[in-house]
Amino acid sequence: MTEILQVAPDREELVLNMGPHHPSTHGVLRFVVHTDGEIMRKAVPDVGYLHRGLEKIAELQTYPGYMPYTDRINYLEAMFCNMAYATAVEKLLGTEIPPRAEILRVIACELNRIASHHITLGCITMDLGAFTPFVYLLREREKINDLMEALCGNRLTFNYMRIGGVSQDVDDKWLKQLETFLDHFEPVIDEFDKLISYNEILVKRMAEVAVICAEDAVGFGLVGPNLRASGVDWDVRRDLPYGAYPQMAFQVPVGIGEKGVVGDCFDRFIVRVEEMRQSCKIIRQCLSNLPEGDIKAKVPKMLKPPAGEVYSCVEGARGEMGVYLVSDGTTSPYRLKWRTGSFAGLSIIEHISRGLMIADLVAVIATLDVIAPEMDR
Amino acid sequence: MSPIIERGPEGSFAVGPIDGLLNLARKHSLWYLLFGTACCAIELMQTGGPRTDADRFGMVFRSTPRQADVLVLAGTITYKMASRIRLLYDQMAEPKYVIAMGSCANTGGLFQNSYAVVKGGDLFLPVDVYIPGCPPRPESLCEGLMLIQQKMEREPWLKKAWGKYKSDKEDPMPTEGCDPLR
Amino acid sequence: MTPKEICGKLADKLGLVLDFKEEAGDPWASIPTDKWQQACRIAREEPELSLDFLRSLCGVDRPDDGEIEIVVHLFSYKHRHAFVMHTKTDRAAPRLESVSGIWPAAIWHERETFDLFGVDFPGNPDLRRILLPDDWVGHPLLKDYEEQESYRGIPTTRPGYEKKPFGPRLKKAKPVPKKEEQ
Numbered sequence: 248m249t250e251i252l253q254v255a256p257d258r259e260e261l262v263l264n265m266g267p268h269h270p271s272t273h274g275v276l277r278f279v280v281h282t283d284g285e286i287m288r289k290a291v292p293d294v295g296y297l298h299r300g301l302e303k304i305a306e307l308q309t310y311p312g313y314m315p316y317t318d319r320i321n322y323l324e325a326m327f328c329n330m331a332y333a334t335a336v337e338k339l340l341g342t343e344i345p346p347r348a349e350i351l352r353v354i355a356c357e358l359n360r361i362a363s364h365h366i367t368l369g370c371i372t373m374d375l376g377a378f379t380p381f382v383y384l385l386r387e388r389e390k391i392n393d394l395m396e397a398l399c400g401n402r403l404t405f406n407y408m409r410i411g412g413v414s415q416d417v418d419d420k421w422l423k424q425l426e427t428f429l430d431h432f433e434p435v436i437d438e439f440d441k442l443i444s445y446n447e448i449l450v451k452r453m454a455e456v457a458v459i460c461a462e463d464a465v466g467f468g469l470v471g472p473n474l475r476a477s478g479v480d481w482d483v484r485r486d487l488p489y490g491a492y493p494q495m496a497f498q499v500p501v502g503i504g505e506k507g508v509v510g511d512c513f514d515r516f517i518v519r520v521e522e523m524r525q526s527c528k529i530i531r532q533c534l535s536n537l538p539e540g541d542i543k544a545k546v547p548k549m550l551k552p553p554a555g556e557v558y559s560c561v562e563g564a565r566g567e568m569g570v571y572l573v574s575d576g577t578t579s580p581y582r583l584k585w586r587t588g589s590f591a592g593l594s595i596i597e598h599i600s601r602g603l604m605i606a607d608l609v610a611v612i613a614t615l616d617v618i619a620p621e622m623d624r
Numbered sequence: 625m626s627p628i629i630e631r632g633p634e635g636s637f638a639v640g641p642i643d644g645l646l647n648l649a650r651k652h653s654l655w656y657l658l659f660g661t662a663c664c665a666i667e668l669m670q671t672g673g674p675r676t677d678a679d680r681f682g683m684v685f686r687s688t689p690r691q692a693d694v695l696v697l698a699g700t701i702t703y704k705m706a707s708r709i710r711l712l713y714d715q716m717a718e719p720k721y722v723i724a725m726g727s728c729a730n731t732g733g734l735f736q737n738s739y740a741v742v743k744g745g746d747l748f749l750p751v752d753v754y755i756p757g758c759p760p761r762p763e764s765l766c767e768g769l770m771l772i773q774q775k776m777e778r779e780p781w782l783k784k785a786w787g788k789y790k791s792d793k794e795d796p797m798p799t800e801g802c803d804p805l806r
Numbered sequence: 807m808t809p810k811e812i813c814g815k816l817a818d819k820l821g822l823v824l825d826f827k828e829e830a831g832d833p834w835a836s837i838p839t840d841k842w843q844q845a846c847r848i849a850r851e852e853p854e855l856s857l858d859f860l861r862s863l864c865g866v867d868r869p870d871d872g873e874i875e876i877v878v879h880l881f882s883y884k885h886r887h888a889f890v891m892h893t894k895t896d897r898a899a900p901r902l903e904s905v906s907g908i909w910p911a912a913i914w915h916e917r918e919t920f921d922l923f924g925v926d927f928p929g930n931p932d933l934r935r936i937l938l939p940d941d942w943v944g945h946p947l948l949k950d951y952e953e954q955e956s957y958r959g960i961p962t963t964r965p966g967y968e969k970k971p972f973g974p975r976l977k978k979a980k981p982v983p984k985k986e987e988q
Contacts, residue, residue, distance in 0.1 A: 555830030
């Protein structure tokens with residue numbers, strides 16, 4: 248538990264450099280930390296170490312040819328990035344997706360959400376000093392990687408979705424493997440809770456640290472689990488439904504200040520654990536009503552959407568992942584902009600870092616779940 | 625140059641040139657730097673994870689370059705990051721090795737059209753092993769690390785001047801690195 | 807409220823007639839540049855609109871019209887409606903009043919637009935490059951951007967390969983060989 252202590256203005260300031268290579272920064276981030284001893288005056292983030300120019304590349308590629316690049320926007324939730332791009336182009340084209348493809352998309356996305364939360368929760372606990380949960384979660388993640396490999400051939404950057412549907416169909420064997428995984432995994436979340444979630448040291452390090460109130464969260468553009476942990480009950484899957492989500496019944500966990508104040512680090516942690524349970528529930532519902540049919544709608548080979556612009560978003564593991572696509576009637580996009588959750592998540596750190604200790608900065612970066620490629624694109 | 629290891633009733637002993645014995649010890653304790661920029665970093669973490677356990681080869685990750693032997697360039701390298709990576713490489717103590725993991729570190733990968741991506745790690749670092757893949761499987765990364773082990777076996781320690789070992793790779797940026805401010 | 811109603815309400819408050827475009831995809835309203843900050847403030851503070859979530863603020867380069875368009879996507883959690891606003895700035899000397907006082911999220915979005923397009927935002931408390939290195943020359947997302955030869959000693963093309971053209975990709979259909987009927 249930390250109190251925001253008064254920092255005397257006449258004390259000397261020490262400027263520390265944290266990153267871009269640092270064991271606890273997620274990906275390549277750099278912070279210039281102005282401290283007075285252990286207490287920070289401010290932590291200024293310096294980003295752009297993984298800026299690969301993916302938005303400019305879009306103007307040089309065709310619409311279907313850009314799909315592999317979308318995986319690299321956020322490699323931990325590649326399915327959501329694929330889906331955001333595919334839904335944007337489909338909105339412009341006005342295509343109808345076959346129902347089987349919609350359900351397959353939801354299964355792939357929810358599996359990917361679980362896999363992404365594994366890394367997030369593992370990294371949170373690892374940064375706070377507990378190495379064991381990270382290794383346990385990596386073991387579970389290997390099972391999801393096996394499923395994904397059987398589905399689409401790649402463990403990490405899937406390139407599974409296509410404009411109009413998905414690329415590979417599933418058979419009964421894969422569905423059986425998925426069911427075995429779910430039967431195995433749901434007790435593991437309870438085991439994880441017992442092992443680490445309510446551990447006294449973890450709670451003391453995360454409760455009441457870096458409280459983000461709802462007004463700040465909305466003003467700075469936070470989305471996803473960060474926003475829900477601050478008390479704002481908003482989920483794109485439920486409130487602006489897309490795909491097959493209208494048929495699914497699930498709950499949206501919102502932070503209630505269980506161990507401290509609403510919007511602290513512990514809320515951001517526990518919201519993600521609960522989301523994994525809800526994802527399992529959604530996948531089970533998908534398994535029980537998977538219709539037969541095509542997996543891809545017919546789209547022309549040379550895709551030329553009509554001139555116009557569209558914004559479409561999906562609820563990724565890190566929040567609302569949106570694509571703003573401007574088309575001018577040719578085979579390449581005219582402008583493509585990605586709206587990601589980590590960009591906003593990092594911009595709030597300078598605002599909330601005053602008065603925290605350096606060790607708390609680590610907890611804040613970890614629980615806000617910032618990941619470098621999503622921020623830099 | 626590998627030593628011959630024999631196990632007899634009175635104990636085991638290894639016979640070989642001093643180089644071979646030293647390299648036997650070195651290659652089974654290859655510490656890699658915990659560094660990764662992009663997607664390949666996740667596969668690097670999974671290689672250190674439970675299934676493909678890099679620890680059984682004696683490879684543990686170290687966070688500081690001063691204690692590391694191998695720099696695994698896992699992920700895309702951007703111009704902004706390149707000078708920092710060169711700084712990390714310069715801080716590592718000899719003998720040191722560099723593995724370019726994945727297409728992006730080999731040649732720039734699928735980002736050939738990008739303005740901000742360095743087209744290959746070997747434009748500013750001397751690379752020993754190139755591992756193809758996007759991302760390479762953990763087994764491929766293990767194979768790459770084993771190739772480094774084989775390379776280590778062949779290194780002639782004592783033939784070089786005593787106390788000074790300089791690797792005979794071509795360094796593309798020998799003195800100043802890629803930052804003119806240094 | 808539908809976007810058309812929101813546009814009507816905004817037009818009433820501003821006292822102007824706003825251009826409302828409805829092409830394929832999302833409709834958008836065009837705001838004159840001198841009323842930009844006022845329009846944004848009304849969009850945020852008017853209780854019936856209450857567009858408190860700035861989804862994105864980005865630029866679109868239109869060299870044919872000689873302007874850079876700034877596009878803002880807004881959303882309201884309370885009323886659950888979305889709205890898109892466009893405004894145009896001169897391409898030769900682009901500048902637009904900053905809206906970072908209205909939505910704090912705009913600080914970083916405007917920094918990114920400055921970095922990639924060169925648009926100046928007077929009023930932004932922290933306008934400097936964010937994604938590219940501080941000594942980078944040029945603004946990459948402009949349509950006529952030319953890549954440098956090398957950055958701090960690292961060549962931008964791989965030696966032995968020819969430089970890829972950086973303009974828009976023109977796909978020419980392969981000519982079908984004429985079958986001569988005999």
